[in-house]
Amino acid sequence: MIELQHLVKRYGDKTAVDDLHFTVKPGVVTGFLGPNGAGKSTTMRMILGLDAPTSGSVTVNGKRYAQHAAPIQEVGALLEARSIHPGRSAHNHLLALALTHGIPRRRVDEVIELTGLGKVAKKRAGAFSLGMGQRLGIAAALLGDPQTIMLDEPVNGLDPEGVLWIRTLLTSLAAEGRTVFVSSHLMSEMALTATDLVIIGRGRLMADTTVAEFIEQAGGDSVKVVSSDAARLREALLGPDVTVTGEAGSETLAVSGLSARQIGQAAADAGIAVFELTPQAVSLEEAFMTLTGDTVEYRSNAGTASKNGAPEGSVAA
Amino acid sequence: MSATLTATPETTAAPAPKPTYKVTFGRVLRSEGSKFLSLRSSWITLAVGLFFLAFVGIMVAYRYNPADLHGPAADSRDAIDISLKGVELSQLALGVLGVLATAGEYTTGLIRSTFAAVPKRLPVLWTKCLVLFGAAIVVATAGAFISFVGGENFLHGKAIALTLSSSGVLRCLFGAGLYLALVTVFGAALGMLVRSVAGGIALLVGIMMLLPVFLDMLPSSWKTDVAPYLPGTAGQSIYSLHTAPGALSSGTGLWVFVAWVAAALIGAAYRVVRSDS
Ligand SMILES: Nc1ncnc2c1ncn2[C@@H]1O[C@H](COP(=O)(O)OP(=O)(O)O)[C@@H](O)[C@H]1O
Numbered sequence: 001m002i003e004l005q006h007l008v009k010r011y012g013d014k015t016a017v018d019d020l021h022f023t024v025k026p027g028v029v030t031g032f033l034g035p036n037g038a039g040k041s042t043t044m045r046m047i048l049g050l051d052a053p054t055s056g057s058v059t060v061n062g063k064r065y066a067q068h069a070a071p072i073q074e075v076g077a078l079l080e081a082r083s084i085h086p087g088r089s090a091h092n093h094l095l096a097l098a099l100t101h102g103i104p105r106r107r108v109d110e111v112i113e114l115t116g117l118g119k120v121a122k123k124r125a126g127a128f129s130l131g132m133g134q135r136l137g138i139a140a141a142l143l144g145d146p147q148t149i150m151l152d153e154p155v156n157g158l159d160p161e162g163v164l165w166i167r168t169l170l171t172s173l174a175a176e177g178r179t180v181f182v183s184s185h186l187m188s189e190m191a192l193t194a195t196d197l198v199i200i201g202r203g204r205l206m207a208d209t210t211v212a213e214f215i216e217q218a219g220g221d222s223v224k225v226v227s228s229d230a231a232r233l234r235e236a237l238l239g240p241d242v243t244v245t246g247e248a249g250s251e252t253l254a255v256s257g258l259s260a261r262q263i264g265q266a267a268a269d270a271g272i273a274v275f276e277l278t279p280q281a282v283s284l285e286e287a288f289m290t291l292t293g294d295t296v297e298y299r300s301n302a303g304t305a306s307k308n309g310a311p312e313g314s315v316a317a
Numbered sequence: 318m319s320a321t322l323t324a325t326p327e328t329t330a331a332p333a334p335k336p337t338y339k340v341t342f343g344r345v346l347r348s349e350g351s352k353f354l355s356l357r358s359s360w361i362t363l364a365v366g367l368f369f370l371a372f373v374g375i376m377v378a379y380r381y382n383p384a385d386l387h388g389p390a391a392d393s394r395d396a397i398d399i400s401l402k403g404v405e406l407s408q409l410a411l412g413v414l415g416v417l418a419t420a421g422e423y424t425t426g427l428i429r430s431t432f433a434a435v436p437k438r439l440p441v442l443w444t445k446c447l448v449l450f451g452a453a454i455v456v457a458t459a460g461a462f463i464s465f466v467g468g469e470n471f472l473h474g475k476a477i478a479l480t481l482s483s484s485g486v487l488r489c490l491f492g493a494g495l496y497l498a499l500v501t502v503f504g505a506a507l508g509m510l511v512r513s514v515a516g517g518i519a520l521l522v523g524i525m526m527l528l529p530v531f532l533d534m535l536p537s538s539w540k541t542d543v544a545p546y547l548p549g550t551a552g553q554s555i556y557s558l559h560t561a562p563g564a565l566s567s568g569t570g571l572w573v574f575v576a577w578v579a580a581a582l583i584g585a586a587y588r589v590v591r592s593d594s
């Protein structure tokens with residue numbers, strides 16, 4: 001559980017975080033979404049007490065972070081910037097953190113295995129790829145077996161396999177009843193992993209909602225389906241709360257109210273060949289941009305991204 | 318430092334489902350010790366510090382010739398003076414070791430991991446200083462003894478020769494070790510203060526070696542009043558056999574140098590607690 005109370009952070013006359021007030025609940029993955037420069041990383045640093053709030057306060061599991069006797073057992077965090085000495089091995093990095101809390105060495109080996117760093121654990125961390133660096137950061141976050149896990153843009157720099165690994169990890173941690181708080185600047189990424197959703201823009205709270213609710217408000221979730229027998233597939237899919245649109249004679253359908261998985265299953269059951277099955281994240285990304293549109297710091301980039309309809313157009317990259 | 322951070326017994330009663338971990342001062346000390354030992358740069362700078370101290374002293378003793386008016390030891394008054402000629406170079410290596418241990422964490426970003434694990438922060442500064450002091454005093458004292466004993470043969474029979482049992486010799490050798498260990502801590506404090514390896518080294522060199530040069534530009538009356546209290550000169554009196562004219566006694570020199578280190582540590586502690594990382 002993370003509770004922010006009217007949190008404000010100013011750097012000089014720049015307000016990075018502006019009166020954020022929300023609660024992150026245990027048991028679900030909460031996505032923390034906002035364009036670059038929105039204040040996500042600053043908020044996370046304040047949660048860990050690394051940056052002091054200008055005003056307001058934040059507690060984790062009922063106490064200020066620094067008040068916990070074993071802070072990394074309460075909150076495990078992966079920060080945006082690498083927080084590793086390049087000259088030290090992954091194993092020694094984790095061991096040094098473990099020693100501060102009296103965490104046994106066996107746990108260090110455990111998290112190394114868990115994050116797939118076994119082969120490189122004795123190598124200098126400076127030689128790590130971006131992806132391995134992220135894995136090491138996640139290993140450090142899991143070290144104390146914490147009740148709350150907070151990751152700042154964890155999929156950055158990961159290969160597709162790594163991205164999938166993170167998604168599975170996050171959902172399983174939440175399923176164990178932990179609080180999982182993950183930031184991203186990509187709506188499409190959050191739509192895949194998160195249940196709850198906190199959206200900020202220019203340091204201000206834009207929405208404190210759930211992914212489902214957000215999708216609904218954005219005009220529903222649709223899946224593009226291409227099939228040789230579109231007409232028969234349409235019949236197979238129709239039901240309450242399901243809408244299927246598509247031009248007569250066209251092989252392409254837009255389906256809302258069903259997940260790609262459900263559609264694929266229905267098509268298989270009916271023995272219909274499907275050539276393409278694409279969840280349409282574009283609308284979500286656009287809804288997110290509309291919501292934060294006037295708060296994006298570098299407008300030109302956001303404009304190009306939406307004009308091209310790029311599904312993962314990096315907002316204000 | 319808060320009282321909750323003093324060492325507690327390792328044992329925990331009741332088979333709790335979740336292990337009860339706790340940050341203690343002793344554990345932070347172990348962590349910092351492990352960090353120090355697991356970096357190659359620690360070993361290299363320690364070795365360089367030891368090498369300068371021992372090698373320079375022995376070389377100068379080897380080349381010493383009382384008739385020589387220009388050699389490296391031409392102005393040496395006694396065997397201690399000769400065997401501790403390497404202190405000036407050695408202090409740079411050890412000061413840099415201190416800067417690296419603190420500023421290096423800021424430059425690499427590691428400090429955020431460190432402070433996430435120890436959010437009270439000050440125990441990190443104190444334990445870093447303890448670890449550095451401990452490592453440096455062992456190496457530097459050993460270096461001073463190696464230099465003195467190694468040079469003894471070459472100086473044997475000459476007017477300035479001394480032995481370990483000569484009055485004041487042990488005080489000077491241990492004094493040199495203590496001085497160099499304090500310089501290491503000084504470097505650590507400066508590194509924590511400026512949070513940049515380059516900046517910390519520049520400040521260290523500036524204070525230890527350039528301040529006396531700068532003083533040369535001031536009116537000479539100031540110079541005689543101020544010079545003995547500069548960290549480098551005060552430090553020198555700690556390991557000099559004879560108090561030079563106008564210099565501080567070894568005891569006063571030690572306290573003056575300790576005051577410099579303490580001032581830097583107070584500044585570092587204030588900055589560590591007060592500012593964002
Ligand atoms: N240490 C700092 N000093 C000054 N400005 C900062 C600092 N950290 C962040 N900012 C500014 O605060 C804003 C929010 O940054 P950040 O929290 O990194 O956003 P995000 O993680 O959402 O991309 C940005 O405009 C950034 O430039």
Ligand SMILES: [Mg+2]
Pocket residue numbers: 037040041042080152
């Ligand atoms: Mg960020």
